[in-house]
Amino acid sequence: MLVLDQVSKHYGAVKAVDGVSLTVPEGQTLALVGESGCGKTTLAKLILMLEKPTTGRILFDGQDLAQMSRSQLKGYRRQVQAVFQDPYASLNPRLRVASIVAEPILAHERPDRASLKKRVEELLDHVGLPASAASLFPHEFSGGQRQRIAIARALALRPRLMVLDEPVSALDVSIRAQVLNLLADIQQEFSLTYLVIAHDLALVEHFSTQTAVAYLGRIVEHGATEDVFGAPSHPYTRALLEAVPQPDPDHVLPDAALLGEIASALDPPSGCHFHPRCPVAVPICPRERPAEVNAPGAGHTAACHLLAAARPLEHAASSP
Amino acid sequence: MTDVVQAPIPMPRMAWLARLKGAPVIPLVILGTVVFCAVAGGLVAPFDPNDADLDAAFQPPFWAKEGSWSHPLGTDNLGRDILSRIIAGCRVSVIVSLYAIAFSGAIGALVGMISGYFGGRVDQVIMRLVEIQMSIPSIALALLLAAALQPGLGTVVVVIVFTYWTWYARIIRGEVLSLKTRDYVAFARVAGVSTPVILLRHLLPNIMNTLLVLATLQVGQVIIFEASLSFLGLGIQQPDVSWGLMLSDARQYISNAWWAITMPGIAIMLTCLAANLFGDWLRDRLDPRLRQM
Amino acid sequence: MTALAPVLAIEGLKTYIHLKRGVVRAVDGVDLTVGAGETLGLVGESGSGKSMTGLSILRLLPKGAGKIVAGSIRLDGEELTTLPEKVLARDVRGRRVAMIAQDPMTSLNPVFSIGDQVSGPFRYHGGLPRQEARAAAIDVLQRVRIPSPEKRLGDYPHQFSGGQRQRIVTAMAIGRGPRLLIADEPTTALDVTIQAQMIALLRRLQQESGAGIILITHDLGVAASLCNRIAVMYAGRIVETGPVREVFRNPAHPYTRALLAAIPKLGSRGRRLVAIPGQPPSLIDPPAGCRFAARCPLKVSACDAYPQTTAVGPNHSVACWRAGEAV
Ligand SMILES: Nc1ncnc2c1ncn2[C@@H]1O[C@H](COP(=O)(O)OP(=O)(O)OP(=O)(O)O)[C@@H](O)[C@H]1O
Ligand SMILES: Nc1ncnc2c1ncn2[C@@H]1O[C@H](COP(=O)(O)OP(=O)(O)O)[C@@H](O)[C@H]1O
Ligand code: SF4
Ligand code: SF4
Ligand SMILES: [Mg+2]
Ligand SMILES: [Mg+2]
Numbered sequence: 001m002l003v004l005d006q007v008s009k010h011y012g013a014v015k016a017v018d019g020v021s022l023t024v025p026e027g028q029t030l031a032l033v034g035e036s037g038c039g040k041t042t043l044a045k046l047i048l049m050l051e052k053p054t055t056g057r058i059l060f061d062g063q064d065l066a067q068m069s070r071s072q073l074k075g076y077r078r079q080v081q082a083v084f085q086d087p088y089a090s091l092n093p094r095l096r097v098a099s100i101v102a103e104p105i106l107a108h109e110r111p112d113r114a115s116l117k118k119r120v121e122e123l124l125d126h127v128g129l130p131a132s133a134a135s136l137f138p139h140e141f142s143g144g145q146r147q148r149i150a151i152a153r154a155l156a157l158r159p160r161l162m163v164l165d166e167p168v169s170a171l172d173v174s175i176r177a178q179v180l181n182l183l184a185d186i187q188q189e190f191s192l193t194y195l196v197i198a199h200d201l202a203l204v205e206h207f208s209t210q211t212a213v214a215y216l217g218r219i220v221e222h223g224a225t226e227d228v229f230g231a232p233s234h235p236y237t238r239a240l241l242e243a244v245p246q247p248d249p250d251h252v253l254p255d256a257a258l259l260g261e262i263a264s265a266l267d268p269p270s271g272c273h274f275h276p277r278c279p280v281a282v283p284i285c286p287r288e289r290p291a292e293v294n295a296p297g298a299g300h301t302a303a304c305h306l307l308a309a310a311r312p313l314e315h316a317a318s319s320p
Numbered sequence: 321m322t323d324v325v326q327a328p329i330p331m332p333r334m335a336w337l338a339r340l341k342g343a344p345v346i347p348l349v350i351l352g353t354v355v356f357c358a359v360a361g362g363l364v365a366p367f368d369p370n371d372a373d374l375d376a377a378f379q380p381p382f383w384a385k386e387g388s389w390s391h392p393l394g395t396d397n398l399g400r401d402i403l404s405r406i407i408a409g410c411r412v413s414v415i416v417s418l419y420a421i422a423f424s425g426a427i428g429a430l431v432g433m434i435s436g437y438f439g440g441r442v443d444q445v446i447m448r449l450v451e452i453q454m455s456i457p458s459i460a461l462a463l464l465l466a467a468a469l470q471p472g473l474g475t476v477v478v479v480i481v482f483t484y485w486t487w488y489a490r491i492i493r494g495e496v497l498s499l500k501t502r503d504y505v506a507f508a509r510v511a512g513v514s515t516p517v518i519l520l521r522h523l524l525p526n527i528m529n530t531l532l533v534l535a536t537l538q539v540g541q542v543i544i545f546e547a548s549l550s551f552l553g554l555g556i557q558q559p560d561v562s563w564g565l566m567l568s569d570a571r572q573y574i575s576n577a578w579w580a581i582t583m584p585g586i587a588i589m590l591t592c593l594a595a596n597l598f599g600d601w602l603r604d605r606l607d608p609r610l611r612q613m
Numbered sequence: 614m615t616a617l618a619p620v621l622a623i624e625g626l627k628t629y630i631h632l633k634r635g636v637v638r639a640v641d642g643v644d645l646t647v648g649a650g651e652t653l654g655l656v657g658e659s660g661s662g663k664s665m666t667g668l669s670i671l672r673l674l675p676k677g678a679g680k681i682v683a684g685s686i687r688l689d690g691e692e693l694t695t696l697p698e699k700v701l702a703r704d705v706r707g708r709r710v711a712m713i714a715q716d717p718m719t720s721l722n723p724v725f726s727i728g729d730q731v732s733g734p735f736r737y738h739g740g741l742p743r744q745e746a747r748a749a750a751i752d753v754l755q756r757v758r759i760p761s762p763e764k765r766l767g768d769y770p771h772q773f774s775g776g777q778r779q780r781i782v783t784a785m786a787i788g789r790g791p792r793l794l795i796a797d798e799p800t801t802a803l804d805v806t807i808q809a810q811m812i813a814l815l816r817r818l819q820q821e822s823g824a825g826i827i828l829i830t831h832d833l834g835v836a837a838s839l840c841n842r843i844a845v846m847y848a849g850r851i852v853e854t855g856p857v858r859e860v861f862r863n864p865a866h867p868y869t870r871a872l873l874a875a876i877p878k879l880g881s882r883g884r885r886l887v888a889i890p891g892q893p894p895s896l897i898d899p900p901a902g903c904r905f906a907a908r909c910p911l912k913v914s915a916c917d918a919y920p921q922t923t924a925v926g927p928n929h930s931v932a933c934w935r936a937g938e939a940v
Contacts, residue, residue, distance in 0.1 A: 035804035048510045077512030090503035094525040100504075103521075104511035142892050150507075157511065172658040173831050177875035177888035184885070201805070202834075206877035206886070225882070243809035244879055245834030249857045253809055253838050261774045262804060 001026040001193055002047065002161060007056035008217075009042050014265050016042040018217035019056070021292075024161070029187070029194040031208035031225070033201060033240070037265055039217040040197040044165050047195065048082055049073075078108055081154035085166035087146035091138040097124070097149055098134035104156040123152040126189075127182060144175035148182065155186060164196040168203070180207060201244050205229050213237045216265055216273040219292075223300025233295035233302040236274050272305065280306060344601050347594035354591055358414035361407040366390075369408035369561045373399035378577050394579040396570060402580060405561050406587050412562040413591065416473065416546045420480035421535045427481065428488020429531055433519055435489065436496030447493070450486045458483040459548075466554035476546050476555045483545070488534060495527050529606040536599035540592035547588055563588050618690060619646040620792050620825035621670070626684035628662075628669045635897040639665035641849035643684070644922075647793065647825035652815075654840030654857070655829045658893065662849045663829045667795045671706050672698070689792060707734060711786035715798035717778035720785075721770040727754075728766025731785055739789065749788070756821075757784040757814060776807035780814060787818055794818075797829040812838055833876060837861055842928075845869050848893050848904040855929030865925045865937040868905045903933065911935045 002024040009017040017039045024030045032040050045051040047058060049065060058065045060076055068076060081104070084090045091100055101120045105111065111119070121131040127148040138146055147167065154162055167183065168176040180203070187194060198204050204211055205225060212222040213234065221234040232238045242254050260277040263269050269276050275285040284305050295302040340348075357364065376399040380387045387394065393402040435446040462479040469475045499505065500523070508518050543563075549555035550564030558565070563584040570580035628640035639662045647653045655663045668674055669681055670693065686693040688709060693701065714720050722730060732750035735741045741749060747766070754762035757780040770778055779799060786794060796815065800808040816839060819826055830836050836843055837857060844854040845866065853866040864870045874887040891908040894900055900907065902917040909916070913934065920934045931937070 035806065045506075048506070050506055050509060074512055077510065080510070082507065082510050084503045084506070086503060090507060092502075092504040092522050092526075095521070099521075103508060103513060107508075107511050107513040107517070144892060153507070153511075172660075172893070173833075174658050174872060174875060174889045175892060177886035178890070180877075180886055181888050199804070200877075202877040202879045202881075205879055205882055206884075229879070229882075240805060241879070243805045245808070245812065245832070245838040247833035247837050247861060247873060247876060247878060249837045249861050251838065253812060261776060262807065 001061060002195070003059040003062075004043075004047075005057045005059065007043075007046060007053045007058060009039075009046055009051060010054045015217045015268070016265065017046065017053075020214075020217075020219050022212055022219060022222065024193060024195055025210075026160075026193055027191060028210055029196060029208040030210040030212060031204040032195065032197045032212050032214060033199060033204050034214035035199065035240075035262055037216075037262070038214045039265075040199075040214060041165055043214075044082070044163050044195070044197055047163055048080065049076075074108070078157045079160045080163065081157060081159040081161075082163040082165065083147070083150050083154050083167050086170050087143050087150055088138075088170075090150050091146055093138055095137075096134065097129075097136055097138070097141075100138070100149060101134070101153045101156055104153060108157065119156070123155055124149075126155060126186060127152045128178075142175075143171050144178060147171060147179050151179075151182065151186070155190065158190060159192070161193045161195065164194055166197055166199070169198070169200065176203075183207075201229075201241060213240065216263060216268045218273060218303065220274065220304070221295070221300075221302040222292075223295065223297050223302075227295070227297030227300040231296045231300075233300070233307055234304050235278050235280055235306075237302075239277075239279075272303075282306065342601075342605075344597050347597040347601075350590055350594035351598060354410045355414060357407045357410035361410055365401075365404040365407040366392075367401035367404040369400065369405040370559050371400060371404075375399065378573070378580075380577075381579050381583075384579075393583045394577070396566075396577065396580045397573050402566075402583050405566055406563065406584055408561040409563040409566065409584065409587065412473065412556055412560060413543050413546065416476055416480070417539050417542045419477045420484070420542050421538050423477065423481040424484035424538070425488055425531055425535055428485040429492050429524075429527065431485065432489040432492030433496050433523055433527070436493040437500050437515075437519060437523065439497075443493075446489070450489055453482075453486050458545075462549060462554060463552075466549070471554050472557055473555075473560065476549050479549065480542055480545050484538060484541075487538075488531070491530065491534060492527055495530055496523055499523055499526055533599060533603040533606055536595060536602050539595035539599070543588060543592055543595070619648045620651075620689060621645070621647040621827075622685075622687045623666075623670075624685050626666065626669060626686060627682045628665050628674065628679060629682050630665075630675055630679045632678060632897075637896045638849050638899060639679075639896060640669060641896075641899070643846075643849075643851055645827075645844060645851065645854075647827055649792075649825055650819065650823045651842060652819055652826040652828055652840045654836035654843045655827055655846060656831065656833060656836045656843060657846035658831055660893065660896070661846045662896070663831075663846055664797050666846070667712070667797050667827060667829055670793075670795065671710055671712060672701055673706075707786075707791075708738065708789050709791055710793045710795065711789070711791040713779070713782050713786050713794070713796040713799045715801050717775065717782045717802070718770065720782045721778060723770050726767050726769055727773070727781055731766075731781065731788065734785070734789055750784075753784045753788045754781070756787070756818070757781070758810075759784070774807075776803055776810060779803060779811060783811075783814065783818070787822060787824075790822065791824055794824050794826045795829070796826060798831070799828070800835055801830070801832070808835070815839055833861075833873065845872075848899055849896055850904060850932065852905065852933065853929075853931045855926065855931075859926055859929045863926070863929075863937075865929070865931040866905075866933050867909050867911050867935070871908075871910075905933075911938060 004020055004022045007017060007020045008015065020043065032043065034040055046053050063072065098120050101123050102116055105116065105119065120134055124131060124133055129145065129148055168179050171179060186192065196208060208225050211225045211228040212219050213236065215236050221228060221237045228237065232241055245253060263273065263276065271286040271288050272290050275281045278285065282305060290303045290305045290308060292301045292303045293308045295307060376395050377397055379391050379395040381394040382389050382392045391401050395401055431446055435443045461482060465479050466475050469478065505518060505522050508522055546555055546562065547564030547567060550562045551568045553568065556562035556565050566584040567581055570577065574581050623643060623645040626640055626643045630637040630639050643666055655666065657663055670686055674680065681694055693705065728750060731754060732746040735746035735749045736743065750766065751762045759765065759777060759780060773781065800811045803811060812835065828836065828839055840857050843857050843860040844851045847868050853860060853869045860869065864873055871889045875889055877886060889908055894904055894907065903920050906912045906916045915934045920932045922930050922932045923936055924930045925937050
C-alpha cells in the first residue's frame with residue numbers, strides 16, 4: 001500500500017533519514033524500531049507529509065505523493081491518520097473533546113449537527129469513552145484517556161493507514177496494555193494498516209507482524225517479526241535484543257552488552273554506520289556501505305557485509 | 321469491545337468573575353473610574369468642561385488657602401473647571417486606547433501569525449519590514465503623519481497603530497513559532513484541515529492570553545503617547561478635551577497656576593500606573609513567560 | 614535478608630505535599646529495609662510515590678509544600694527525621710547517602726567542567742589538596758568506565774553523550790563511598806544498549822562497594838536484572854515486598870500479578886495482554902480501604918478496610934486480604 005523508495009531527509013548536515021526503502025503491506029503492522037535519534041519520527045513526518053523528502057519517492061497505492069493533484073492529496077489525507085506519543089501535547093487544550101474528534105470530519109465533509117454528534121459519540125464509544133466525555137476539555141482526562149481521544153480522532157475519517165509514533169511510551173505501565181489492546185481491536189474492526197514506531201522491543205514483538213530496525217538514518221534489517229526476532233541477522237539487531245532486560249530474575253544480561261556509544265547523526269561513522277560498535281566488523285566495514293541482502297526467512301533482508309559475503313548473489317529484490 | 325474506562329470526573333469551571341480574584345484592587349478601581357467617566361462623564365462632572373468663566377480663572381484646588389469646594393481641583397486660565405475637564409478627558413483616553421489597541425493588536429497579531437506559521441521567505445520579508453519600521457523614531461513618524469493627515473483623534477490612532485503593530489507582530493510570531501510545532505497542529509495538517517482554520521482554531525485561541533496581556537500593558541503607553549502628541553499640538557484639537565491638551569494649555573501659566581498642569585499630569589500618571597500594575601498582574605497570571613519582554 | 618542490622622530502615626513513613634488543591638498523600642505509610650550490599654527495587658507506576666520516598670530519606674522535598682508527617686528513617690541505626698537540617702546537609706547528603714537522578718542533565722552544572730564537578734566534593738568536603746582531588750576524580754571516573762578520564766577532565770557536560778553523563782553522575786554519587794545509594798530511574802532516559810551498560814555498571818559497583826542501593830524504577834525488566842529484593846508500590850503504599858525471585862515467580866498481590874500480565878515480554882508473541890482496567894486513584898483523596906480495590910478482580914467486602922500486611926513466604930509479605938488466591 002505504501003512504498004518508500006530510497007527516501008532521504010537531511011536537516012543541514014544531519015542525515016536524519018538516509019536512503020530508506022520500505023514497503024508497508026496492506027493489513028499488516030510494520031514496526032520501526034531503533035534507538036533515539038535514528039530517524040524514526042522524521043520518517044513518520046515524511047509519510048504524513050509534514051516534511052518533504054530531500055530525495056526519494058513515497059508511493060501510496062502506486063501514486064507518488066510529490067506528484068499528487070490537490071484532490072488526490074485530499075484523498076490521501078483522509079486515508080492516512082496518526083497518533084503521536086505525547087497525549088498532553090497532541091490535544092488542543094482549548095477545544096472540547098467533541099470539537100477535537102469532529103475536526104477531521106469537518107475538514108472534509110459538511111454533515112448536519114445531529115449526524116455529526118452521533119458520529120462523535122460512536123467514535124468515543126469505539127475507544128471506550130462515555131458519550132459524556134464529548135463536552136469536556138482534554139485536561140479533565142488522564143493520559144490513557146487522552147490517548148483514547150487521540151485514537152478516536154484518528155479514526156474519524158475511517159482511514160486505511162495509521163502511523164503510530166510511540167503510542168504508549170508516555171503512558172503508565174498499567175495503562176499501556178489497555179491502549180495496546182484497543183489498538184489491536186480497532187485494527188481488526190476497521191481493517192487498518194499500522195506503521196508503528198517504538199523503541200520497546202518486547203512491545204514491537206508483541207504488536208507487529210513486520211519489523212524494520214533502524215540505525216542512524218538507515219534500515220539495517222527488515223522482515224517478518226518472527227524472522228527478525230527469531231533469527232536476527234544483523235549484528236546490531238542481535239545486540240539490541242540481547243540488551244533488553246527481561247522481567248525475569250533468571251535472565252542474565254550479557255555483561256558488556258554493547259561497548260561504545262551511539263554515534264552522533266551529525267558525524268556518522270563511514271561505511272557501515274555500526275562498525276565502531278560492531279563485535280564482528282571486518283576490514284571492508286568502515287569503507288563501504290553494505291547493501292541489503294536476503295536473510296533467513298521470506299522477505300527478510302539485512303544490510304551487513306558478512307551476510308553479503310555468505311550470500312553474494314542473493315541480493316534483495318528492489319521494492320515493488 | 322474495549323476495556324472498561326472510568327468516567328472522567330468533571331472539574332468545576334471557574335466563573336469568569338472569579339478569575340479576577342487576587343487582582344490588585346486599587347488599579348482596578350482607577351481603571352474602572354476612568355472607563356465610567358468616559359461613558360457617563362457628563363452625568364457626574366460638576367461643570368461643562370468647556371464652560372469658561374473668566375471671573376473664576378486661576379482658582380486653586382480646595383485645600384489651598386483661596387480654594388473652594390465649588391471647583392475642587394481648581395480652574396484654569398479661562399476659569400474652566402479642571403475636575404470636569406479631567407473627567408471629560410477620560411473619553412479621549414479610552415477611545416484612543418480602544419481603537420489604537422484594537423488595530424495595532426489585530427494587525428500585529430495577523431502579521432505575526434502569518435510570519436510565524438508560514439516561515440521561510442514570507443517570514444523573512446515581514447521581519448525585515450518590522451525591523452525597518454522599528455528603526456524609525458516614532459516621534460519623527462508621528463510628526464510626519466500628523467503633517468500629512470490632519471491633526472485630530474483619527475491621526476493619533478493612526479500614528480499609534482503605526483508605531484505599535486510591530487511590537488505585537490514580533491511577540492506573536494515568536495509564540496506561533498513554538499505553537500506550530502505542537503502535535504495538535506501537526507494532527508490538523510495530517511487530517512487535511514485548511515490553513516485558515518488551523519490559524520483560527522489552533523493558534524488564535526492559544527495566543528489570546530498573550531494578546532490580552534500585551535493590550536493591557538499597552539494602555540499606559542497609548543495614554544502617554546496621545547498626551548505627548550496633543551501636547552505638541554499634533555493630536556486632539558479644541559473643543560475636544562484631552563489630558564495632553566490640558567497640559568499644553570497650562571504650560572504657559574505654570575508659575576501662577578501649578579495645579580492646572582499638575583492635575584492632568586496626576587491623572588495620566590495614575591491611569592498609566594494602574595494599567596501597568598493590572599497588566600503585570602494579568603501577565604503573571606496568564607502568561608508568565610512574557611516577563612522577559 | 615541478612616540478620617545484620619540493615620543500612621536503612623524506614624517505618625511508617627508518611628510524606629504529604631500540601632497544595633492549594635489539597636493534601637497529596639504521596640507516601641502514606643511505607644515500611645522498608647535495605648541491607649548492606651543489597652539492591653532493593655522500588656517499583657510502581659508513575660505518581661505512586663517512589664521518588665518521594667527516596668527524596669524523604671534525604672529530606673529533599675518540594676520547598677514549603679512537602680513534609681514528613683510521620684514515621685522514622687534510620688540510617689545505620691541513626692534517626693534521620695529528627696536530625697537538624699544542617700547536620701543532614703553536612704554529614705548525610707552526598708556523603709553517607711548519595712543519589713542518582715533520572716535526568717543526568719539536571720544533576721550536572723553546564724557551566725563547570727567535569728573535572729571541577731567530580732573533584733569538587735573531594736576538595737571542599739573531603740579536604741583533599743588539589744592534585745589529590747584530581748587523582749581521586751580520575752580514579753572514580755575510571756571506575757564508571759569513562760575512557761581516558763585524565764584527558765576529559767576539562768570537558769563540559771554537553772560534550773558527553775547521555776549515557777556518559779549518567780555514568781559521570783554515578784561517579785559523583787559513589788565518589789565518597791556512601792552507605793546508601795538511591796538511584797531514581799537511572800536508566801529511563803537511556804537507550805536499550807546504553808541502558809545495558811548502565812545496568813552492568815551498577816551491578817559491578819554494588820559488588821565492589823558493599824553499599825545498599827535503592828533502585829527506583831517503573832521498568833520491571835530493569836528491576837529484575839539488578840535487584841535482590843523488590844518492593845511494589847501502589848498509590849503511596851507498599852503492597853508487596855519479597856526476594857526478587859519470589860516476587861516475579863510467585864507474585865501474591867493482585868496488582869503485582871496484573872502488572873506482570875500486562876507488560877509485553879520478548880518471546881510472548883500473539884498472546885493478548887491482560888489489561889488492568891481503570892486507573893490509579895487520586896492521592897489527594899485516596900480510598901479508605903485497599904487502594905487497588907477499584908481495579909481488583911478479587912475485591913470482596915473486607916477490602917473496604919485497609920488490608921494488613923501478611924507473610925506469604927520467607928521475607929515475602931503482601932498487603933492484601935486475599936493474598937495469593939487465584940482469580
Ligand atoms: N527539524 C530538525 N532540524 C534539524 N535536525 C533534526 C530535525 N528533526 C530531527 N532532526 C535530527 O534528525 C535525527 C533523527 O531524528 P528523529 O526525531 O527522527 O529521531 P527518532 O528516531 O524519532 O528519535 P526518538 O526515539 O528520540 O524520538 C536526529 O539526529 C535529530 O536531531
Ligand atoms: N513537587 C511536587 N509538587 C506537588 N506534588 C508533587 C511534587 N512531586 C511529586 N508530587 C506528587 O506526589 C505523588 C508521588 O510522586 P512521586 O514520588 O514523584 O511518584 P513516582 O516517583 O512514583 O512517579 C504524585 O501524586 C505527585 O503528583
Ligand atoms: S557491515 Fe560490518 S560493521 Fe556493519 S554490522 Fe556488518 S559486520 Fe558489523
Ligand atoms: S485487599 Fe482486596 S481489593 Fe485489595 S488487592 Fe487484595 S483482594 Fe484486591
Ligand atoms: Mg521520535
Ligand atoms: Mg519518579
